[in-house]
Amino acid sequence: MLKGKKILLCVTGGIASYKSPAICSLLRKNEAEVKVIMTENATKFVTPLTFQTMSNNVCHVEMFNQLFNMDVEHISLAKWADVIVIAPATANVIGKFANGIADDMLTTVLMASRSPVMIAPGMNTFMLNSDANKDNMETLKKRGVIILDTATDVLACNDYGSGKMLEPAEIVEEIDFLLTTKDLSGKNFVITAGPTMEPLDPVRYLTNHSSGKMGYALAKCAKKRGASVTLISGPTSLNPPKVDKFVSVKTTRDMFDAVGEFFDESDVLIKAAAPADYRPKKYSEEKIKKTAKNDLNILEMEKNPDIARHYGSLKKDQIIVGFAAESTNIYEYAKQKLEKKNFDMIVVNNIKREGAGFGTDTNIVSIIDKDKVDDLEIMSKTDLANEILDRVKKLMS
Numbered sequence: 001m002l003k004g005k006k007i008l009l010c011v012t013g014g015i016a017s018y019k020s021p022a023i024c025s026l027l028r029k030n031e032a033e034v035k036v037i038m039t040e041n042a043t044k045f046v047t048p049l050t051f052q053t054m055s056n057n058v059c060h061v062e063m064f065n066q067l068f069n070m071d072v073e074h075i076s077l078a079k080w081a082d083v084i085v086i087a088p089a090t091a092n093v094i095g096k097f098a099n100g101i102a103d104d105m106l107t108t109v110l111m112a113s114r115s116p117v118m119i120a121p122g123m124n125t126f127m128l129n130s131d132a133n134k135d136n137m138e139t140l141k142k143r144g145v146i147i148l149d150t151a152t153d154v155l156a157c158n159d160y161g162s163g164k165m166l167e168p169a170e171i172v173e174e175i176d177f178l179l180t181t182k183d184l185s186g187k188n189f190v191i192t193a194g195p196t197m198e199p200l201d202p203v204r205y206l207t208n209h210s211s212g213k214m215g216y217a218l219a220k221c222a223k224k225r226g227a228s229v230t231l232i233s234g235p236t237s238l239n240p241p242k243v244d245k246f247v248s249v250k251t252t253r254d255m256f257d258a259v260g261e262f263f264d265e266s267d268v269l270i271k272a273a274a275p276a277d278y279r280p281k282k283y284s285e286e287k288i289k290k291t292a293k294n295d296l297n298i299l300e301m302e303k304n305p306d307i308a309r310h311y312g313s314l315k316k317d318q319i320i321v322g323f324a325a326e327s328t329n330i331y332e333y334a335k336q337k338l339e340k341k342n343f344d345m346i347v348v349n350n351i352k353r354e355g356a357g358f359g360t361d362t363n364i365v366s367i368i369d370k371d372k373v374d375d376l377e378i379m380s381k382t383d384l385a386n387e388i389l390d391r392v393k394k395l396m397s
């Protein structure tokens with residue numbers, strides 16, 4: 001979603017500026033256009049050449065050496081940007097911006113700009129929490145400037161506390177969030193993700209290889225596009241994304257209940273999870289021992305509810321998107337599931353193909369609805385999530 005977006009990255013003189021080239025690099029990897037302004041002090045930490053090379057654009061520092069350019073440089077930069085991101089933002093630049101001081105290239109561009117401004121503070125914890133800085137940040141917030149949180153850690157000065165600039169990937173995520181068109185706003189999405197876990201005894205359980213990546217990508221993208229998102233997740237090692245409600249479940253029956261809680265209010269249900277179809281018939285309160293009697297046939301199973309089929313049968317106006325993980329006859333099995341579970345659309349992946357299915361960052365799928373089958377090329381789970389959401393949007397309209 002950052003493709004073609006114009007980002008003006010402003011770097012000020014704090015130690016966190018050593019991370020700013022990584023922000024530039026990530027933005028470029030996401031196909032954004034980047035221009036950089038540095039304060040004179042920032043050049044003591046990182047060189048303009050670094051940013052020039054990484055952004056593939058001139059890095060601006062001084063106000064008055066732009067004679068080679070016929071434009072009024074600070075005005076044209078201010079007009080060019082879709083967003084201005086100050087990372088790191090020192091207490092000094094925050095103070096100048098809040099109080100209308102424009103005494104160098106960076107602060108002059110800020111003063112001249114009508115673009116949204118995002119600030120990623122990076123400073124000592126006492127400076128961050130000083131009355132002056134808190135007042136300045138409050139003033140900027142009131143003017144609509146987006147001020148990102150800081151992390152709490154041991155800082156460069158060895159003090160422990162808040163004030164550490166967010167990581168480059170987190171900052172890029174925030175920029176992406178800000179610039180993404182909110183074309184799904186007003187819609188309620190319920191998304192399931194990950195595996196479920198069926199306990200056998202206090203030590204053992206049955207599960208599958210789902211990492212949750214596909215479902216989390218869908219939740220993240222839907223949220224970025226303005227939807228209200230409830231993510232119901234089985235156990236995964238991923239950090240929960242920023243959604244409206246995150247519901248952590250363990251077993252298929254837990255997931256069944258959680259979907260039931262939110263289904264009636266939903267506009268869209270996406271079943272990207274891989275719930276276990278069976279569970280051990282008996283849960284042993286004590287660890288099952290390796291006795292001769294237990295050596296064989298200790299696993300008696302019973303069926304779990306089919307969540308998708310149950311709520312598919314109760315569907316009113318909702319759009320329901322199912323997934324299918326198959327290893328043979330993929331179209332045939334997927335079409336059967338589309339009908340049986342009353343899906344509007346099913347996304348089927350052949351889990352035997354390299355780059356598809358469980359655990360990978362990419363997927364190779366076919367999307368099947370009542371009229372057609374579309375075979376898609378390999379793509380990132382994020383791109384696939386957006387492709388699915390585009391199709392859901394069409395179905396809703």
Ligand code: PMT
Nearest residue numbers: 210211212213214271273274306307308323324325358359
């Ligand atoms: O999590 P990742 O590592 O990123 O991997 C992604 C994925 C491969 C898990 C995902 O893309 C996927 O294919 N999910 C569906 C896996 C699955 O359970 O497939 P299925 O063919 O068994 O089930 C068909 C549909 O019914 C699915 O939408 C499933 O969520 C749903 N189902 C299945 C069983 C059950 N008891 N209740 C259900 O609701």
